[in-house]
Amino acid sequence: MEAGQNLIGGGWRASDSGATFVTVDPTNGETIGVVPDGGATDIDAAVTAARDALGDPQWARMSPSERARLLWRVADLLERDAEEIAVLETRDQGQPLRIARNVSVAGAVEHFRYYAGWCTKIDGRAPAHSRADALNYTRRVPVGVCGLITPWNFPLLIAAWKLAPALACGNTVVLKPAEQTPLTALRLARIFIEAGFPPGVVNVVTGGPEAGRALVEHDGVDKVSFTGSTEVGRSIVRGSAGNLKRLSLELGGKAASVIVGDADLERAVAGNLQSGIQNSGQVCAASSRFYVARPRYEEFAERLAKAAAAVQLGPGQDPDTQMGPVVGEEHLSRVDGYVRSGVEQGAALLTGGARAAGPLARGSFYLPTVFADADDGMRIAREEIFGPVLTVMPFDDLDEVAARVNDSEYGLAASVWTRDLATAHHLADRIHAGCVRVNMVAGIDPAAPWGGMKASGWGREMGTEAIEDYTEVKSVWIGLE
Template sequence: MVRGRARADRSGERRKGRLAMTDLLVGGLWAPATGGGRFKTVNPANGSVITECAEASTADVDRAVAAARAALRDPAWAGMSPAARARLLWRVADLVEEHASELALLETRDNGQPISVAREVTVAGTAEHFRYFAGWCTKIEGSVLPVSYPDTLHYTRREPVGVCALITPWNFPLMIAAWKLAPALACGNTVIIKPAEQTPLSTVRLVQLMERAGFPPGVVNLLTGGPAVGAGLAVHDDVDKVSFTGSTRVGRSLVYASAGNLKRLTLELGGKAPSVIAADADIDAAVAGNVQGALFNSGQVCAAYSRFYVDRKRADEFTAKMADAASGLKLGSGLDPESRLGPLISEEHLNSVDTHVRGARAQGAELVTGGRRAEGELAEGYFYEPTVLAGVGDEMTIAREEVFGPVIPVIAYDDPDELVARANATEYGLAASIWTGDLATAHRLAAEIRAGAIFINMPHVPDAATTWGGYKTSGWGREMGPYAIDAYTEIKGVWTHLGGV
């Protein structure tokens, strides 16, 4: 927000029960969008407008890219020691923790996730990622390699990719921003962060805290707005890399858009994660883990368990217990500490989830519980009842397409030898889950299922120290851990002949 004017706006907006309008950060200056464009961000729990945010224009995209390019060459950043970069990232983590309650409240109001999730997963994970990559700043190194050419020294350098456009989704806006910002900056890049237009507020606040931490002007730039802003960054010839988390459809469009200068891409896209429940599985443990794996954040998770292959001998038991567990979760505003499921992100998305459920029933699936929009006091928000479907077949749309909602389709199987082929019969490959008491079965399936992350007898829990990303149309490249260092550095080989000219 612009200094001075932001304070004046804030008091007036609070009297209306709304937050102050937000601006763009370009080259170290907060200002409205060129042309004055704005858009509304809405609380999905009740449909009310929270505030208005700047709608970046094409001119703003150009300004942000130019600012990031200039900062990349500025000695204040380019000449900063790795230890000093590490201290900046560590300071961001400290500030995130100092403002944890504020950030959690912003995330819950803007995204709808339960406040406990916002505090314990989103905000805590954000701080964790900045601290983890702060540790990497002093450990990004090259190597000396033996080469066959005589009297020659060869070594490699890891250098920043350059100007990075970071485009984040609406389901975990704050934490996924940290997944991208922390490694990009640890490697010495400059960035333009563009949050999803549905949920910009926690990212705006995070960038304010990063400015306070002391990053030089232009190193971190913020553009808010709709899809045109992300598209403008993807086609821009002075952007060196795009990191995007979101739908496979948009990911494909970014591949085409990036072709002009062949910019580097990291894409974490859609998923249709299978969860295999073997005949020897502990059903109660499998139910507890799969309810969390399927319904966490109301199912709005790319890695959500969304196809449940259950041995036919245990299918009825599993289905009944899943229905009991799912229907027992309290659905309500994320600000209610008793709520376990919040709203879906929008009316449009709720209608999409409902269409998938209705389509499954039309194709022959049995509705066991849920299957409709919440009524009564929750009717103003975008709440959908947790839904369990039985009798689902692989050919049904509900078993093939990403629903991204609180829907659990149960598919019975008879022959364990068919599981791998059935689990892999999808365009996606982000995650999978296996529930069994037999280690041989667990590790054989883990080796043969084509997915970027396999969880054995547990729900999906990404961690800053390990890999995250997908096979097939679930994306390109990996985030987190040392793999993120590969994503945000170029490797240069240097050859020196030692025998004279």
């Protein structure tokens, strides 16, 4: 069983209260770790350590090339211990081991290497202003102490895509992982120590909502980056008002997928099923509401249901597993509640709609579920379920479907499936989402910005945009007379 302590100021410590909580394997409900249940005093100590490190010459005056070397070293150490960390992620979160290896750990490695390359390229400019008596130049400087709050669906990967740009820009950080999946964050903390980061630059505090609120409200924190639900995101906006923190919020989604009449149906079914059930549907950009051209609607729904019914459920470490459990019993009950609402509101349940039976009943396994004959007003078509629940609806023309896709509070991601280039560009332009994918199911890379519109959040992760979000612009005037 894993046991952990918080990393604060370069040292390992229990929570001030001595309280702990357990984390469980969603495959079987067994306890796999005991970690500190940090609270406000632990957060205060971590923020103090981060603020002290921010002004410490060891970090503040470190050359960009040396910061790059440290980040690259983190990537090397992650790669060295990749199998161990992937297994830990699978046990704590439930995702199939191939996803933990090829997406979570490999993606984290790539983020640290990508932003290591940015360290030596964060510069300003000399504006062409109209004053002959002065020179003006700008610099990008660190925001300061960054509070990073990560969710339970991709604990390691999302921590990496916040930590890497924040540190590349010279900030110090306090990371608060989701209480459901804290283990790889604590393992990553050990890697930062081994890589040689100065004390206090990276701090990790495990805990529940109290710790999260304390981090958001702390006046010693200059920026909060949060990935999670829209409801919690709104509370963060309110809680951060005290010192007007800068915010990056990657929030909920209800990703639409539009299957045009000329689409390759075989590819569209396979791709959309993959998107909808990846990580058991616990992906903010998972395709979950499908708009299918009416002449292809019945065929698509039947094919999708048949493919979903054939998905192999099982423990993440089983190489034959295609879909693991949801993160825990509380979340399984939430997913099942949405399915019951779909049935009650009159949608046709084509497959799934229940937790798995037999040996898998010990864990939090939910069958891939497909609904047809739904409408846009149903909860299963409007609200984020965050589970393997897919809803199929017909459409008649492109103007209609664009309006229906946009009739949502969310705007994180969407997909379009068509062989026609003009249709692809037309719909990509009209859909209000931060990311539109055409004939593909993935759209994340360290070099490309990621984030949402409307209630799906503020700001962007990854790419040049993350560098902008983790820096302030300072304007300097030099008198020439």
